[in-house]
Amino acid sequence: MLYCDAIRGLIIHGGRDNKNKNAFNDVNIYNLEHNEWIGVLVSGSGFEQRYGHVSFLDGSKFVVFGGVNYHNFVSTKKIDFLELD
Secondary structure, eight states: OEEETTTTEEEEEEEEETTTTEEEEEEEEEETTTTEEEEEOOOTTOOOOOBSOEEEEETTEEEEEOOBOSSSBOOTTOEEEEEOO
16 A cells, blocks of 8 residues: 555555455555546556555656565566556
8 A cells, every 4th residue: 555645545466365365456546536446447558466565656657566476476576667648
């Protein structure tokens, strides 16, 4: 979860479901001004599903690094980016 001042909200990526042993790769934004959730459609190759990762904003880029996908660790050589418009 990451606070994004430019959109006045929280960006959430991934997570896990302990019951079914699934990791998620979805991206959602909680808009603080309008008190609503916004699902983000990611085009291209998308993010690898994961939890326990690190994310941060670099300008308008949402960067995701590391984590686990329930089967193994996500390669530290793989860094995912999402350009926020």
